[in-house]
Structures are given as structure tokens and as C-alpha cells.
Amino acid sequence: MNHPESVLEAAAECFTTLLRDHPQHAVALGKMGVVQAELGLAAAARASLEKAAELDPQAALVFSNLGHLLFRSGDSATAAEHLQRAVELDPDLDIAWSNLGDVQRDSGRWDEAAICYRRALALAPDDGGVLGNLVYALMTLCRFAELEPALGRLAELAAAAQAAGRPSPIDPFLACFLELPMADFQRIASDRARAIAVTTTASTTEAGSDEGRPALSPRRAERLRIGYASGQFAGHATGHLVQDMFRHHNRGRFEIIGYGLKPSDGSELRRRIVGDMDIFHDLSGHSDRQAADTMRRDRLDVLVDLDGFVSGNRNRVFALRGASLQVSYLGFPGTTGAAYMDYLIADRWLVPSEHEAFLSEAPVLLPGSYQVNSHRALGLGPVPPRAELGLPEGFVFCCFNVSRKIDAATLGLWLGLLERLPEAALWLLVDSPETLENLRREAAARGLDGERLIAAPRLDPEAHLARCQAADLFLDTLVCNAHTTASDALWAGVPVLTCPGASFAARVGASLVAAAGLDELIVATPSEYEETALELARNPGRLLNLRQRLQAGRETCALFDTAGLVGHLEAAFAEMVARQDRGEPPGRIVI
Template sequence: MVREPATLPPNPSWRLAHRGAASRLSAWRALERVLTRTSVAPPASRNGPCPCGSGQRYKHCHGLGGAAGPAQQGLPAGAPAADAAPWRSQALNALQTGQPQAAERLARLRLAEAPEDAKAWLLLGLSLEATQPQAALDALEHAWECAPTNPECCFELARLQHATERFAEACATLRAGLAHHPEDALLLNNLGLALRRLGDEEQAESAWRQALGVHPGLTQARANLGQLLVETGRHAAALPLLEPLAKELADAHEYWSSLGLAQAALGRVEPAIEAFAQALRIRPNDAKINFNLGTAYLQGQQLERARTCLEAVHRLDPQDAKAELLLLEIAQRLCDWESYHRLIGKLPDWLEQAESLRPSPHAMVTRPVSGPQMLHVARAFGETLGPLAARPARTPPAHARLRLGYVTTTVRTHPMPPSIAEVLERHDRSRVEVTMYSCGPEDGSPYRPRIAAAVEHFADLQHASNDELIARIRADEIDVLIDLDGYTQFSRCAIFRRRPAPIQVNFLGFPSSLGASCYDYALVDRVTAPPEDPACFSERLLYLPHCYFPSDTRRRPAGPLPSRQELGLAGARFVYCAFNSTYKLTPATFALWMRILQRVPDSVLWMQVGEAVARENLSREAATAGVDPKRLVFAGNAPLTEHLARYPAADLFLDTLPCNAHTTCNDALLMGLPVLTCRGDTFVGRVAASHLLAVGLPELVTEDLAAYEAMAVRLAEAPEELVALRARLIEQGPTSPLFDMAAYTRAMEALL
């Protein structure tokens, strides 16, 4: 979705493009010099720098219009000199006051007297630009022919060529002008723009860096280079260029949008919100800005504010399905079932529009979609990340040990480190040389130093561009490269499309196929991805012998566990635990849980819900279902150690559908809490079943919701059965295949 340039006199024009794949906007600056140079006081020497800040010498800039002779003005010998100034001033004034016809008349009168007057041709071209672009181009070309060394003639001709999308011609014109004025920062800036439109990002970057080398404070070049760095993934490098421009571009909403994009991409949520909010103050009815701000609020877990912005998007652009997709996610997170029912009915239409809408697959995994539909969504989304490089010829590894690389942005406070840390520690260094490419921010997580110590090479590349990351991986000669993120927030999955390694693997971070041929394999198990159901994956499947989901068995908390009274559970005869995030909860699942509570007196449902609005909505729904809202006990978020210590206080964990508990299921079983699940129809709905079969509790895997409900009630009414299941879990769990990370790691290495 592309928005055409919007003129911001006397500021540059911009083009905004909606990058739907990442659910955000991308701003590109088409910066132009103002129509005329403003008057400045001449310096002591004409060879000194022009006071206007162009980076040129005065004699080649504002000095061109002074009382110098033709040669000093860049005009050919014999051309008129300063005696033409009065008519020129009148023509310029006519243009600046919106009277192009008067300017045209004055220019033509001058040309009748002096047919080779370059400035008359220049002003004629400018006066014709709005109504007769071809005639204007002809006039500007004639001006340049009359004064081939005049930078103003070069500039204006190239500017109009650019405006009429003749980018190759604009490049040629600007290069010819730079041959005479190699240090003209404005010509260099506009050369960068034309090169950018021709797709030559490397040369465009070079032109802007040259412009800044001549004139470090040139706003246009700083903004253009900063934007290019944003668009090529070099967000950290872009910020020093963009941030100092806040005062100069305070009223340019496009600037604030670009700055917000850079901040958001670096995970700096609050600065991103501030930037987008500033843009919105300037243009409150801009759907794109509202979308950006809503996305940033969502990223920062400010759900009500996110909803306000996205509802504004829907009012301003009712056809914007991306906003509705995010509103559905917010409705689910806030347990707003009325909004959920209104929006979920549009899911079939969204799936049909997947190739044009290209929704985020991560937003779809919790929706009731089939495996083939999920694959279709993933394929469509992948196309937004760039072209696929050719598959390299397969050759046996040339290294003494297998060079294994992991790419992730999640070596921080995130569910990934507690899942993968022990595997990294247990890799056989006599066979495998492991490199972790960490592309995300550092937030003080205790897992970061642990993971850094677990691998042989820890590459902190959070500020690296995609090009730099790819170059590093290739230089390291990685044999097998594992994507631990997939289609999740801030991931670097775009690099995999360019084939930095000969073998590339989808593993763990995204619980489904990535739908792209650049991923050769996916690590799965036979429960989550049954061999008889291959239509759901584009990757070849590598089957681990038991559950595909690894675990950090060393994360069990030490010390005494909190009591029920300390956790707000005093007096409950039976505690059902549901610590899944609310974005996995559906009205049908919650209604099922309410039926269970009705059938089991003196039981409570213990939920981890942080949002006050979600708590209020769930309490209201419970009352509607005939359940006392006081039987819902809400727990807030807690650090990992404290969170794990809570699980033993519950009696039974209730899983969600269509998307199961993943890390949360692993946490519960690690802490000895039995988990009840219903096997789903897709990968995300079979993860808990895979866990339970691997830990030796197949009785807790039901095949339909009626059996799930009956089992939940029976285990509460027959405590001896649950006690036996729990004792078996506590006794056998630590040595079961689910938690035998030594065997898990050996099996994984054998597959690779």
C-alpha cells in the first residue's frame, strides 16, 4: 500500500508506504531544494563558504546572482549579466506569490531580447512546471545547455526529471553537474534520491555520505540517510542521524513517524510511542500514524490505548483489515468477548485475502485455522521479506566439527532462554562448534551471561544490519543455521531468505511452518507434526524421538514454596490453574471452564491476568455463567523464579485450545503440576499432548472437549486418582524423556 508524496512547503516532500508484513509504516523522504535560494549577506571573500549553509563557495552559490560578470555567474561569455536582475526579481516574485503566468510572460519577454539567457530559460521552465511538464523540461534543458556549469540549472532540471519519474535521466544530469561542482551537497543529496528510486541503495548511501562529508548539518541528507538505514535494518545507526533533527523538523509528521519506526524496531517502546504521538498531534486524522501508534502501544502492553488508536484507524479507513486483526488480538487479550465474536466472523475473509493482506502468522496461530490455511498465511507473509536466493550446491561440511549457528533476538527476558539454555550447555563440543548470533537488546536477564558462557562464540549483533549479520555468518562458515524466532516480533528471519548458510532450520520459536523454501528442515516430533499430515509444512521434517520442546531443568527454584494462603488461595478445596496468556483464551474455552466450576463446588480458577480490564471482563462473564466471580483468583506477573514457585499450590492445570500451553505447560510439569489438555488439529494445539506423552502421563490427553470437561471434574471428585498422577509425575518426571536434556541434545545433534 503506497501513499503518494505530500508537499510540505517549504519543507521536503515525503512518501509513506505501509509495510504490512511488520504491521507498521515506513517513511521515505523525497527531499527537494526550495524553489529559489534565499538572500544572504556576502562573506568577506567570494571564495569563502556561502552563509546559506549549502556547503558551496559563495561565488558558486548565492554569489551567482550578484553583480558579477557572466563568467562568475556560470554563464557563457557574451551572455547578459546583472542588467537583467530587475526582470528576474519580478519573475521570481510572481512565482513565489502564485502567479506563474506572469512569470512566464516576463521570461518570454526576456528571451525575445536574449535567446541564450540561461536564467530566463530556467524561470520559464519553473513557470510551466505545474501545467506543461514536458515544455518545462524542454525549457530547463535549454537553460542547462546555455549554462552547463551552472549548478542551479542542473539542480532544477534534475529535480523535475525526478518529479516526472525519469530517475535515470536525473542521475545523469546530477552526475554531469557534479563533474563541475563535486562538493555541491544539494546535488549529492538529490543524486542519492534518484539512485534510491532506481534501487541502487549502496550508491545512494554513498552519495548521502558524501553530501554529509561536505556539509555535516544538511538536514535533507541526514534524514535521507537515516531513513535508508532504518529501511535496511540499521536502526541503531539511524538514530544518531534522525534524533538531532527534532527541532528542525518539529512540524513534520513524517519525520516523527520515521523516528518512531527506528525506536520501535530497537524495542525502545516508550520513545517510539512518544515519536508516534508527536506525529499524531500534527495529523490526528492520519490512519497510518494511528496504526503505528496503536502498534507501539500494543508492543508496550498498553492495550486500551492501543485499541483507541486502532479503532480510529478503522473509522478513518474501514477497509484496513490489518487494524481489525490487531483489534481481534486486543479483544482476546482483554477477554472482551463481544468484540471477539464481532471480529472473529471476519476470519474466513481474511484467510481468503492472505496473499494481498499478508497478515502476521504469529497473530494467526491462536486463531481457529487449519494447518494448510496456516501454511498459506506463512507463505504469503514470507513474500514481504524479500526475494529468495538460489539454493546453494550441497557439499559435505569441510570443518572438523559441525559449525552450528543459532539466530535469535530473544537472549533477554523472554520464554526462549529457559527453553534452550540447557541444550546449549549440553552440546558436545568435540563434535559441534556453536555460535549464538544474538540480535536483540540486552535487558539484564540472568540468562544472557549463562547463554554466552554456554556457547563457544557469542556474537552480540543487536546493532548490526541484515547485511552485516549475513556477512558475519558467511565469514564464520556456518554449516547449519537455526532460526529460533521465526515469524515473531523483531525477528531476523529475512536474512534466511538470502541463504547465509547451506542448511537452514526452523526450530522452536514459531510453532508452525515458515512456508519458505529457504528453510530446509523443521525440528518437530511425531505428535505435533504427524507423518500422515505432511501438507502443513513446506520444510522437510526432522523428527526428534520424543517431545520437540526442550527444557531448562536447572531452573527449578530453591528454598521453601509459598503457601496457598500467601497466594490468596486460602479456603479453596480444589484449585484449577490456568496460567496461559489471555491471548490464547477463547470464549468457548472460558465457558467450558465455567461449566467445570459449576460442577465442582468449592473449587476456584487461578488465572494469571495482569490487565484490570481483562479481570473485570472475566468476572462479568463468570457471573453471567452463574459462577460467583470471587471464585476467579487472579495472579499478576512475577519474575521467573517466583512464578515457578507458585505452581505446586494448584491441583490441576487446565490447558487452552486451539492454541495450547507451550512454555507454560513445560513449567507446570517441571514443578510437578499435572496438566490436562485436549489434543488439537494443528501443531499449536498438540504441544501439550507431546509434553504429556513424553513425561509419561497419557491419561491427561483427551481427544475432545467433552472428555476434557469430564476428566477435569472427575479428578477433582476422585482426589486419589489425581494424587497418584501427581506422585508419578514427581517421581518419574525428572528422568523422563521430557526432561532428559542430555539425551535430547544427542538426538538433536544426530539429526543435524
């Protein structure tokens, strides 16, 4: 559903009245459950849908909606049972196939997810959302031959939507993995942000413009009150990056309040983050309006969204304006396109001056890199022997990016290096056995031994950092760069070779490498990328020098200076507030 909260609340009242007189009305219960789910009332929605399914065990749509709700609540196993039941009851129910694909994807069964999305598309061929999910699955599986026509069809649907004045069917998060003009990326994000804004009960003025800000009363006490909101305060890349961040805030000048937007995973990382906040609110059981109201009651000076458009985001909370100054940072690599987001924290590599016109937010340009890191808190264990890691003794290229970042052009460069260096191997983090098989098939098509592509299993952060040291050179992907994985490699003393593109996501590698002091590994073209990698593989003295520089600068370089970066953020927050107090709109800030 895609309706304003006021419409949903009115619908809920109607169904409540109907069910008061007809409590066994299965259709009303099923619809009531959908409305409750959209309002964020997960427990009530589950009760309604389960009762509807009990009353009408042949209602395929009810089982589909119940499965989708459970999936969103984190119970993928039970969700899969209900969704399987839905497609058995009605094999032509496209939404059930799509929902089942989401569950399979979340469970790492990418091949099965692609099958489900294809079944959904066969029933609803113009559904751009499902097609985007299929594209995402094909990227993860590295099925390049199938991906090309799917991308072509997605571009057709996007062009048709634009011509008709409809929102783009492309999800902003998916857009980070596509080679798009900057204007197209901004339009995709803006389309989604506007759709989010109109589904809130806030007016367009309250949801985004300067006119809405005076209604909110920031605290403006001796200490500025800063809120950080995320659903990733857990074992997620964002959680790992920020886990040591909050304790570095100057408590004499800033009060830090955290907002957990998804349920706790019970991890030590989560406990540490919560413990480092002055106040922490678990808003996972709150509706979007309740969450925004909690933030408003806290009278924040600045609210930082650490998620953007990542999976499981709750952007309607920010559309409802939890604070008069709202900031996008870290989790989403690009503009949110949102009128309700005032600032985007970046750096000069990510947002060169000629790119600022494609931002909907005012840019905040930090010195060094924008990315906070917590690697000093993790340390670095001894490197395991290569034999234990399944690696040869020859030169080892590595890339630990998720496999959806491996585009065909990047893979072509990597395989070209293996052709020119017969003793070299390529060490990759792959998301499924099918992905590894597909990559090895691409290598075999070029006459290479597919076994030279070696899979790295997922490990806990400490073990992963230790094994990183066994690689010789990290090769970045081109369309969507390494983020956390590049910082991991640099902390482990492994040089990272990157080639920046046009988009924010394609320039993160350069931001990180520059902050680590290895500017010479930022190259301008794919051909220079290939020749630099080749030269480093053939010149062990130069490579050793790079590794020694990384190791010597690990404790002093800007990239791993957590306290220094937090100080830059504090300066930015103070300037945002000062501008607002002077009656000025959000504007470019350079720290």
C-alpha cells in the first residue's frame, strides 16, 4: 500500500467498526491486518492476519500478506512457510511470488530468489519493482548474460515512467550499483523521497520546506542535543563502522541520543553502542509517527539518519520531521533527493564542486574522508598461514566486496590480469556457491583455470581483518566501490587500488585511499588501473614500500582517526545550528 497515514487510520476505524459487529469477517480481518502493518502495528497486524487465515484457509492473499509481515519482522523461516502456502493456493498470485523471492534473497538463496522474481514477472511483466529485485539477484549471482537484457527492460520502464510523469521504478539503493548519469540518480532518489513524503500525514510544507521548521522547538541548552537514528545498530557494516564513534563526542558540548529503528540482535556490538549513548530509545515497536513524536519530544538540535535508502529503512520517520535539522550520513552513498533532509555529510572526493548541483541537500565537506571507522577498537590479530586460507604462494589479488558490486567490466580487468600473470590468484568474497560457479565459468571462457578464483567465506570482523593481511593487493570495483571492505584492507596493511567514477558510490574508494595516504593508488582510467596492478604485482619492492607506509601510518592517518573525525562532525553540527539561529537556510559547509 502507498497511502497517507490519515487515510490508513480512517480505514482502520472503519474496519474496527465492522469487526465489532462481525468479528468473524475474514475479509475484513485480512484488510485490517494490512492496514495495521502499514501503520507499523506489527503485533496487531499479525493477530488480524492469523485470525483471517484461520477463518479462511484458502485465502492465498492473506497468507502472502502474513508472510510479508513476518519477513519484515525478521521471522524469515515462518514467512517462507506462509508464502509457500500462498503460491500453492494460487500459483498466479504475483505478489506472493515476489514476497517469496524477498525471503529467499534474505536467506542467501539467490538462485531461488531469481526464480521467484521471474515467476512474478511472468504474471506482471511491467512491475518495475520486481524487475529491480531480479536485477539485484542477477548482479549478486554475477549472471552477466541474463543481467544485460533485464537492465535494458528496466531502463525502458524507467523511461516510460518519466515520460508519463510517474516516479521511477528503480529503487535508489539499486541505483548505487548502476552506471547512471548524476541527474538520473538524483531523479530516482527524489521520486522515492516525494512518494515517502506524501504517505505521511505531514503536509508537504511540514515534511520538507523551510516553512515547517519553526513548528519544531530545538532545545538549545548549553549542550547541543544530537540524535543518531539507524536500523543498523547491529552486526551490519554501518554498525561496525560507528561502534567506537559515540564515546568520542565531547560531552561538555554535546548530548547524544540514539534511536534504534529495528529490533536488537542481542549482540555485544549493539550493547556497546547503546552503552555509549547518553539516552537510547528502541523504536522498533513504534509506528513511524510514534517514532517521530519521540524524537520531537527530545527537542533535538540535529537528527542524523545513518540509513538513507538501505534495506529496512524507515524514511517516513524523517519525512515526519523528528527534528528541525536533519542530516544524511554514512549508510547511503548518495543524495536522498529528500526535501526533508537538510544536509549530506561527504568530503571533497565524494562531492567535487561540479557535482553539488545534483544534491538535494546542502553538502558538508569534511577534511580527509567522510567515513568514520572503529578499527582501532578491533585491533589486528596475527595473519593465518596461506595454506589454512586455501591460498597459493604466488601473488594474491583480493576483493572482499559483496558480489553484486562485481560488474562485467571490472571482472574483465581482473581476468586480464590473471591472463598476464599466470601464477596469480584472485581471492573473492562470494555470496553463494552459484556466484562462484558463474565467476569461474567466466574465467574458463577466457581459457583460464577457474580454480584460480578462490572463495573467501564470511567471518567475524576480527578474523576477517586478520586474514586480509594474507593478500597482496586489494582491487576495487568500478561502478560501486568498496566502502567498509576497503577500510578493512587498509587497516590490515593491504594497499587498495581504485579508479573513481562519477557517482558518490563510485568515489568512496578514492576518499578512503587518499585519507590513508596512498594517493598514487587512485588512478584515472580502467587501463591505468590494469597497468598499475600489473606493475605492483611485478615490482615487489614498490608493493612492500606501500605496505610499510600503511602499517607505519595506521595509528596516525586521517582514515582511522575516530576522535578527529567526530570532532569534525561536531564542528559541522555547530555550524548547522549557528546558520539556523541566524535565520539562514541550510547551506554548503566546509570544515
